[in-house]
Amino acid sequence: MNRATDTRSRARRPRATGSGPRSRSGGSARKDTEFALPQTTTPALPPVESFADMPLPEPLRAKLTSLGMTAPFPIQAATLPNAIAGRDVLGRGRTGSGKTLAFGLALLARLEGRTARPRQPLAVVLVPTRELAQQVTDALTPYARALRLRMATVVGGMSIGRQTAVLRDGAEVVVATPGRLADLVERGGCRLDQVETAVLDEADQMTDMGFMPQVTHLLDQTQPRGQRMLFSATLDRNVDRLVRGYLRDPVVHSVDPSAGTVTAMEHHVFHVHADDKRVTTVQIAAREGRVLMFLDTKHAAERLAKHLLDSGVKAAALHGGKSQPQRNRTLGQFKDQKVNVLVATNVAARGIDIADLDLVVNVDPPKDHKDYLHRGGRTARAGASGRVVTLVLPNQRQEMARLMTTAGITPRTQNIRPDQTELGEITGAQTPSGQPVTIAAAPEREPRPRTGGARGRSRRPGRRGAFGNAA
Numbered sequence: 001m002n003r004a005t006d007t008r009s010r011a012r013r014p015r016a017t018g019s020g021p022r023s024r025s026g027g028s029a030r031k032d033t034e035f036a037l038p039q040t041t042t043p044a045l046p047p048v049e050s051f052a053d054m055p056l057p058e059p060l061r062a063k064l065t066s067l068g069m070t071a072p073f074p075i076q077a078a079t080l081p082n083a084i085a086g087r088d089v090l091g092r093g094r095t096g097s098g099k100t101l102a103f104g105l106a107l108l109a110r111l112e113g114r115t116a117r118p119r120q121p122l123a124v125v126l127v128p129t130r131e132l133a134q135q136v137t138d139a140l141t142p143y144a145r146a147l148r149l150r151m152a153t154v155v156g157g158m159s160i161g162r163q164t165a166v167l168r169d170g171a172e173v174v175v176a177t178p179g180r181l182a183d184l185v186e187r188g189g190c191r192l193d194q195v196e197t198a199v200l201d202e203a204d205q206m207t208d209m210g211f212m213p214q215v216t217h218l219l220d221q222t223q224p225r226g227q228r229m230l231f232s233a234t235l236d237r238n239v240d241r242l243v244r245g246y247l248r249d250p251v252v253h254s255v256d257p258s259a260g261t262v263t264a265m266e267h268h269v270f271h272v273h274a275d276d277k278r279v280t281t282v283q284i285a286a287r288e289g290r291v292l293m294f295l296d297t298k299h300a301a302e303r304l305a306k307h308l309l310d311s312g313v314k315a316a317a318l319h320g321g322k323s324q325p326q327r328n329r330t331l332g333q334f335k336d337q338k339v340n341v342l343v344a345t346n347v348a349a350r351g352i353d354i355a356d357l358d359l360v361v362n363v364d365p366p367k368d369h370k371d372y373l374h375r376g377g378r379t380a381r382a383g384a385s386g387r388v389v390t391l392v393l394p395n396q397r398q399e400m401a402r403l404m405t406t407a408g409i410t411p412r413t414q415n416i417r418p419d420q421t422e423l424g425e426i427t428g429a430q431t432p433s434g435q436p437v438t439i440a441a442a443p444e445r446e447p448r449p450r451t452g453g454a455r456g457r458s459r460r461p462g463r464r465g466a467f468g469n470a471a
């Protein structure tokens with residue numbers, strides 16, 4: 001495959017400096033201020049309107065065609081030609097805009113025909129959460145298999161022994177959360193000195209969660225003249241450290257405004273009284289079709305899920321207090337429509353990709369505009385339409401108005417009471433049956449890991465890709 005000449009003969013990229021973990025997302029003005037995007041010195045290759053016109057290996061083209069994918073999304077059209085050529089990339093686009101394939105296809109194309117040594121991957125994708133790790137692996141596995149490349153996912157909450165065994169067998173691509181990958185490196189289970197391509201996905205959340213020290217430590221161990229790609233829905237001052245310290249003359253592409261608003265998404269703010277909030281929530285949950293509901297705490301999520309089940313609504317809770325196998329099973333039930341309502345904390349705000357999900361409800365308003373944008377980003381994905389509804393109590397109105405202004409969103413705001421006509425018209429709300437229902441509990445046992453690729457030879461029973469999901 002022809003690739004543009006890379007300018008990797010320059011001096012070693014400077015190491016990012018700074019103190020320990022930053023505070024977790026709390027909405028400070030300094031953290032939320034977007035930085036000025038770097039200016040590209042070397043002209044970027046022009047966007048390409050078709051995957052067929054990109055310098056992709058034939059197996060990748062064939063797989064894209066078999067999956068009915070011919071025209072790339074804007075962020076893919078703009079960045080893929082440059083990423084395949086080896087350029088560093090800084091891409092910003094809302095959730096659901098196609099960022100995963102924007103970096104994933106380029107990463108895999110550049111690894112065509114390569115074989116990693118034991119414990120020495122050739123590419124690393126760093127993500128902030130277990131859910132996003134699984135989503136990235138799910139999205140890239142069909143293409144990795146087409147090129148006979150092996151993928152491994154290493155995250156917290158899963159057996160580190162199994163993940164160590166997978167890396168010992170060899171994997172060209174590792175998708176990882178920073179904390180678990182740092183643990184594996186420290187134990188000698190993984191070396192990063194052969195990593196030629198490093199991707200940071202949702203880098204802003206990694207910095208908000210305090211992962212900056214691990215991220216920079218891991219990047220410093222990869223090849224100094226390697227390729228760096230950073231993709232995110234939002235970019236703030238903390239991410240600026242990564243951009244200035246590790247990206248060299250990057251191709252910069254921003255699909256959407258910095259707020260990440262979505263034209264195909266309707267935003268509604270319902271002013272409700274405290275006495276009406278529970279009934280309104282249950283009526284929305286009883287709609288035909290699925291709905292994702294966000295609450296602040298795991299205890300509140302559990303209580304609401306139980307109340308919905310008692311009311312006749314098939315619901316399940318998803319939060320950080322559940323084991324990883326339970327979380328995987330619950331999410332699978334929602335995707336398979338065995339559960340109509342997923343009651344979740346912010347653990348589901350990123351990395352959850354549900355096809356045809358047209359309604360997200362903030363039962364508890366989010367704490368900052370980034371949480372709002374990422375919660376809402378679970379709907380209106382890949383060009384589809386969707387609605388985001390936020391239930392706001394009287395004492396929350398002023399703060400919610402400020403949040404919407406910061407997010408660059410002008411919602412439709414109205415007073416809502418249970419059984420009101422507008423409630424049904426906007427959300428499909430209806431009265432539940434009142435007949436309690438039961439959902440099979442998710443298993444406690446950790447599932448057997450799966451492979452992310454194959455080499456065309458028989459594999460030992462234990463030789464599997466570590467599959468799971470967060471830090």
